[in-house]
Amino acid sequence: MPALPLHEAGRYVAGAYIVVFALVLIYVAIMAIRLSRMERQMQELLERSERPERPAQTPAEPLDVGRPDATRADATRAEATRPEATRPEATRPEATRPEATRPEATRA
Amino acid sequence: MLYGRGLRTLSVLTAATWAVALGLVFFYAPLEAEQGFLQKIFYVHVPLAIVSLCGFVLGGLFAIAHLRTRESRWDMRSYVAIHMSLILGVGVLITGSIWAKGSWGHWWVWDEPTLVSYLIVFLLYATYQPLRFSIEDPERRARYASVFAVTAGAFVPMNFLAVRLSSAYLHPRVLGGTSNLPGSMALTFGVSLVAVGLLFATLCKYEMTAKHARGQLRALRRRRTDELQRAGRFGF
């Protein structure tokens, strides 16, 4: 088949590169959603730790059974808790430096 | 360990390489004789395919490490490698389809053996997530997923061999291969390959950092809940 003229071929080439770009952008959007959810949960955690005498209720940990990500965390939880068990002080500086991590999040 | 370390450097490097690669593709690489401008899709389609296939095999290798050491971080690496390769795979199939449409007027061609075998591999790995999701016990889930990843990783080369054999004598390659590339095209292809590889690495690192952070967060919440429980602060 003879080569397409430039203006037609250009559309296909542009389409292909746009698809790749769109895939990466969709991924960025998904990560943005996860990041904002994580920030919200961190905020909750911070508020709860600042008021220990209030009878706190367990946050209904959203049982997102429908989303594979929710159960995926179990695999990483095992990983996260193993070092936690041996180095408990590692988490405390993480939790008390939300200000240090937030500018990181906005810069990236 | 912290997965986010080095992520910033990696992403900057990826962006820079992509800028160079795209510049080379559109301003340096010569027009190909047969397909003209359409051939430029080659510089994104083939690297995506190569990197994602390597990603699938890498997922199998990580799975072997998981089965031998039983450390869940290997399982996470295996999962992320396969997950990202699947995402790149969507890109492979769509760009391949666009290329086919431009070359032959059809959105799909059975004559291109690598594209066909890639579809089969993609269909296989598309079952990875459903498999994981259908097992509740986390340890068993990781183990079964690793078994799958090893089997599927071995399947990738065998499948390409089989499909290549099945179409060798029937049709000439439609979309053109990577052999006999003139120097300037080879350079452009090489840089594009590196760019896609770095993109894959960055996305994987990004994903692993996010998963790890979420795991830490959950551990923290659970620990907080345990502490409150122990201190009897539940009010009932």
Place this chain on the structure above:
Amino acid sequence: MRATVAAILRKEFLVELRTLESVPGMSLFAVSTFVVFHFALNQTSVSGAEAAGILWVTLLFAAILGVNRLFVADAEQGGFDGFLLAPVDRTALLAAKALALLGYLLAFELVAVPAFALLLLQPSLGGALPDLLAPIVLADIGVAAIGTLVAAMVVRTRARDLLGPLLTLPLLVPIVIGAARASAPLLAATHAGGSSGRWLGLLALYDLVFGLIAWAVFDFLLED
């Protein structure tokens, strides 16, 4: 090890003979599918590559039925636990189940292939039959190895009936390629010639690679 495999194999065949779960169902499915093909294609007979395609697709889907049922009894009635408690090499279960599946496949093909020749095949099968044995046996070995592995993987998951075929089909594509290409000249109207070695070679290589892989990873599936 051999004694264990023999014991389990004997149990498998005894159960199959008494319950007649797999083989009759697979045979009936194959014959029905041939009938459906007749109506779907609106042709009275096929030959050559088309015949090979119809034959192998039908055999493949019937085999998947057998694969689905392979470990169900063990999962539902505690067979896995019983096996794990026995002081035997765990891979013996893989070998025994794979051999059993191979037996079921060969058994139902004894019905399905003649049915195919009767219902749909235009040239007579007689001359080609000895040559046809090679691709059939080699393909069955591959299906047995992969089918057993996949069956063990999905039997204790939530969506086992869906995941089984979903996992098996892509993995068996190279076998379909090899078997169909090898059978096509044998089923052609002019009995073109012997099956080419390269397809049998592909089937053999595939069987070897996945037999080894199944052997290596099966243990990990049984560990609970």
